[in-house]
Amino acid sequence: MHQVQVGPITIGGKNPIALIAGPCVIEDAERTLAIGRAVKQIADRLGIPYIFKASFDKANRSSFKSFRGPGLHEGLAILANIKQALGVPVLSDIHCTTQVTAAAKVLDILQIPAFLCRQTDLVYGAAQTGRVINVKKGQFLAPRDMKNVVDKIREAGNENILLTERGFSFGYNNLVVDMRALPIMRSLGYPVVFDATHSVQLPGGAGTSSGGQREFVAHLARAATAAGIDALFMEVHDNPEEALSDGPNMLYIDQLEDLLKDVLAIDAVVRRHK
Structure with missing residues (x-):
């Protein structure tokens, strides 16, 4: 099992589970930083390694009129400030090869969105930066x-790979999680991440936006931890009802700490068998 180093955080092997969390998209600089600070305080209390995430551009939206975020340059500036202010690694998604160079100067993890995971030029170009690559x-x-x-990333000489499960399409506007996918992907030799909030998304289920089933986030997060993941990915918000993207499947920050206590307890048991 390859271990992946993200700043001071080591992911994989028998290392404790890490948390990747933040709002779906950068809504504004102050609120995004406040969400990150609130999550970091929880992570610090529990002793869980924390990586901040937020998208500078949500290119994959249900509607042309949907909010996408501040864009590449302003978004990266906000993420750079959060990285410095909180002292944590940062992750965001990239959508085209023209974003790779600028993103790699700021981000510790370049994320390849699920719908783009087969785009060879994007995957290979991101891998050439040497940054950690998280592929959904x-x-x-x-x-x-x-x-x-994985082979495309390795072809670029990069072994810093994370693989993320976020559910399978199952009929119209529905995703399901096959927990077998987690050990299967881990058998490829790289750390596996579970995206607990996108896995309860109902893509396009609200017509011009996606719906979601937030009530199942905790159930799936606990189950995935028991299946042996290396990091837990969650989108969180102080008030998801006001969120400009993916509100129905984001977790309230005030529900996060109790869930993470369960996750850590389960992970402590599972690590003995990894």
Whole structure:
């Protein structure tokens, strides 16, 4: 099992589970920083390694009129400030090869969105930066298909790979999680992440936006931890009802600490068997 170093955080092997969390998209600089600070305080109390995430551009939206974020340059400036202010690594997604160079100057982890996981130029270009690459498994892929994605990254000479499960398409506007996918992807030799909030998304389920089933986030997070993940990915917000993207599947920050206590307890048991 390869271990991945993200700043001071080591992910994989028998290392404790890490947390990747933040709002879906950068709404404004102050609120985004406040959410990150609130999550970091929880993570510090529990002793869980923390990586901040937020998207500078949500290119994959249900509607042309949906909010996308501040864009590449302003968004990266906000993420750079959060990185410095909180002293944590940062993650965001990239959508085209023209974003790679600028993003790699700020981000500790370059994330490949699920719908783009087979885009060879994007995956290979991101890998060439040497940054940690987190690839979300497409909703249309079997877990073993991720070996081809891993091989593209390795072809660029990069072994800093994270693989993220976020559910399979199951009929119209629905995702399901096959927990077998987690050990299958981990058998490829790289740390596996579980995206607990996008896995309860109902893509396009609200017509011009996606719906979600927030009430199942905790259930899936605990189950995935028991299946042996290396990091937990969650989108959180102080008030998801006001969120400009993915509100129905984001977790309230005030529900986060109790869930993470369960996750840490389960992880402590599972690590003995990794």
